[in-house]
Amino acid sequence: MRIVDVCAFYSPQGGGVRTYVEQKLKIGPELGHEIVVLAPGDDHAVIEHGPAARIVTIPSPRLAFDRKYWYFGDEPALHAALDALDPDFVEVGSPWRSPSYVARWQGNAPRALVMHNDPFSVYAYRWLEPWLRRETIDRRIDFLWQHMRKLGRDYDRVVCASRELRARLARGGVAGTALHPMGIDTTLFGPQRRDPEVRRQLLALCDLPEDAHLLIGVGRYGAEKRWPVAIDAVMRAGLTRPIGLVLIGEGGAAKRLTKHIAGNPHIHLLAPERNRLRFATILASADALIHASTSETFGMAPAEARACGVPVIVPDEGGAADHAADGAGLTYRAGDALAAAEAILALLDQSRPLRTPHARSMRDHFTALFADYERIREGERRVA
Template sequence: MKIVDVCAFYTPSGGGVRTYVDRKLVAFAERGHEMVVVAPGERDGEERRGPNARIRWVRSPRFPLDRSYRYFSDRSALHRVLDEENPDLVEVSSPWRSASMVADWKSERGARARLALIAHADPLAAYAYRWFGGVATTQTIDRAFDWYWRHLRRLDQRFDMIVSASDSLSERLREGGLQKVLTDPMGVEPGQFSPVLRDMTLRREMLALCGLPEDAMLLIGVGRHAPEKRWPMIAQAATMAGAQAPVGLVIVGGGSRQRPVIEAIDGNPHVRLLEPTTDRAALARMMASADALIHGCEAETFCFVAAEAIASGLPLIAPDRGGAADLARKSGGVLYRSSDALAASEAILSVARNSRTPRAAAPVRTMDDHFDALLALYANEDLVRREGSCR
């Protein structure tokens, strides 16, 4: 099978999307398929990743709201690339302009390719619910943004399947009127994260960085400094919890929106910001050496870092909505009311009161499990005619 992934958010400097796509290129090729990622780039070009794996860059302008990304602006150029590749199946990982462009390509060309829209993002949860959640219910916000749901329903009619990464997102999409939703949860890199990587010397060093002794609780948070990640709220929660018990927090991540996080820390020596790392082995050691992972974003569709924490033997402290919440419920983690610093601090203290003896890793779905299920879904045309789940 030849598969083309039209991936609007793939960028050389990206985080989770780049990690996922790079792994997919290798995994699909290893399983005998040809995989081509089409991404917006600084210039037209092609990058080989193996005998059956390539990235094709389409010259595209920078995205005005985040200059680290680019966006597909030339409909004809994208259609020309799809014509040249002539795939069996086209994946689209953004519900916006690129999805409509791909749907137009098939309808105008009468192309044979089947179309799969991959729900990697939940824009309403990331933006609208966060902006207006303090003054309106989710149902009210959904009604105000009915134009978005109408857009998704139109895509649902034009695509062969909508693939969601979590049960909670699948439920929301079906409630919004989509009829071709299939659930295929993502997973962690096999063999990368494990409790056996726990390093007590590293743990002491991280706690010392937070100005705390080794009998304190060590929290870790991982993610870029973006508003939807809610790091200022997490920093406030750690500070409130620290008034009742010794709690240190290290946040591994970067980005241009760091100032609100620094302001929320407000000089608290027990909360430290660490630079992002591309060294996955080092991150796995840090994660296994903490006592719990805390997450603030309720807009995750899957939440890689939460799955990685489970694989590392850590309990999760997560908001009560989104992909992180799904993983916390399944692994016995602690949930708190989304966007509520006081509720998050109480969740931290709840975990702190329990033994911090490292746990065995809970069974965690791997990325290879995810890819095998996804390919099985693509091979089974009957699945697009009914609701389903790839477990």
């Protein structure tokens, strides 16, 4: 198949979506498919990634609030690009403007909406749940549910990477939902990467001896990641035992997080580690990973920690919760720092290490996903 991924979230400076796209460009051709990523950019460009993989950009405006990203603003230009590419299957990775554009394209190729973004959790639930019940919030944002239901009717699949997101969309009346958990690079992430010297260095950075406990958090410094919950939890748990926390990321909330830490020497912010082998070593050398976001559609960092044999402490809502299943970690009540602190202490009190289940590779993910697309082309329409 020639699979065209209409990817509004792609940016050369991006994070999780860029990693996912690069894996697709590599693995898709190995599975016998041609992969074209159609993305917005400053101008028209074709970036070859091999004989059957390329990124094509079309001129588009940049986002005002994050200049690293663009958005599709010209529907006829997007339709013309799809006509020229003549896909066998079309993916769309954003729930916003671009899936409506692609739904109106007159081509015959079947289409899938891949939920790289959870608009309900990122915005409405995060902003309003401190004051309103979720049922009330859903009634007040029915316009968004109507939009998603229409996309469910327009698309042959609505692909979700977590059980919680798929179940929530299906309950809300979105048709065609299908569960396809993502995977990780199993050649890179594994328990063999654990390095006691790296662990000692990170604890020293947190002004703690090597017999203290080391927690790590990975992700962008943005409001939707809810890092203050993780910071407060570690501060509370640290009243009873020595615990260091290292956060790895970047973003506009870095100054606010530094202020929130308030000079605590046991909590340290680090810039992203671009060397993937070094990053895998740092992750595997922690005693646990803590996560606070409830808006993850999958949770790549918890998945990578799980593959490294590092237990995870994650909220009970959102995609990250899946990675605590099968004995790989503990969940806590979302948004509750005290509950998170109790989960930290409960995990550290474990008399035996938590089990490390088999890690799903990105090849496993794309093999199953593309097989589903093949079934759609052969006539099967929707999975209930």
